Amino acid sequence: MQNQARKQITLYSDGSSLGNPGPGGYGGILEYNGHRKEYSGAEPETTNNRMELRGVIEGLKMLKEPCDVEVISDSSYVVKAINEWLDGWVRKNFAKVKNVDLWKEYLKVSKPHRVHATWVRGHDGHAENERCDELARQEAERIKASL
Numbered sequence: 706m707q708n709q710a711r712k713q714i715t716l717y718s719d720g721s722s723l724g725n726p727g728p729g730g731y732g733g734i735l736e737y738n739g740h741r742k743e744y745s746g747a748e749p750e751t752t753n754n755r756m757e758l759r760g761v762i763e764g765l766k767m768l769k770e771p772c773d774v775e776v777i778s779d780s781s782y783v784v785k786a787i788n789e790w791l792d793g794w795v796r797k798n799f800a801k802v803k804n805v806d807l808w809k810e811y812l813k814v815s816k817p818h819r820v821h822a823t824w825v826r827g828h829d830g831h832a833e834n835e836r837c838d839e840l841a842r843q844e845a846e847r848i849k850a851s852l
Contacts, residue, residue, distance in 0.1 A: 711772050712772045713775075715734075715735070716761065716776045717734040717777045718783075718837055719731065719733070719838045719840070719841045720754070720757035720760050721756060721841035721845045728846075730747040730843065730844025730848065732837040732838065732839065732844065733745070733763065733764040734833050735767060736833075745840040749852055758804060758808070760841070761776055761778065762814055770817075771819075773819045774818045774819065775823060776820060776821070778822060779831075779834055780824075781824055786808070787811075
């Protein structure tokens with residue numbers, strides 16, 4: 706069986722909450738081969754970390770086949786968890802870990818992919834990160850206004 710090259714995907718993601726907890730939103734951009742797809746969503750009662758992670762999960766859910774995924778995020782929580790902490794959390798059955806429901810969902814949706822995360826400084830002129838932040842804040846404001 707020939708080993709097919711996987712698609713190289715860049716997933717930019719950001720989360721926002723108005724209050725912690727409070728109304729929150731996430732925004733993301735998937736990039737592949739010069740194509741971009743933006744996505745976003747919101748929850749009425751959530752935290753910033755949950756929205757940061759939700760943005761990554763929702764982006765991964767959109768992928769139709771196993772890919773190599775580079776997650777770009779300004780959340781050191783999400784980046785360090787993906788790259789360093791997650792294996793230990795699983796071994797310890799998520800003892801003393803917050804957002805277990807989302808981390809279990811992340812494990813499920815990330816399983817077919819090879820995922821690596823890279824941290825970028827937020828609000829530092831990184832065009833895609835700024836756009837994700839804008840999408841996340843718009844969603845958080847939208848859901849706040851609807852409550």
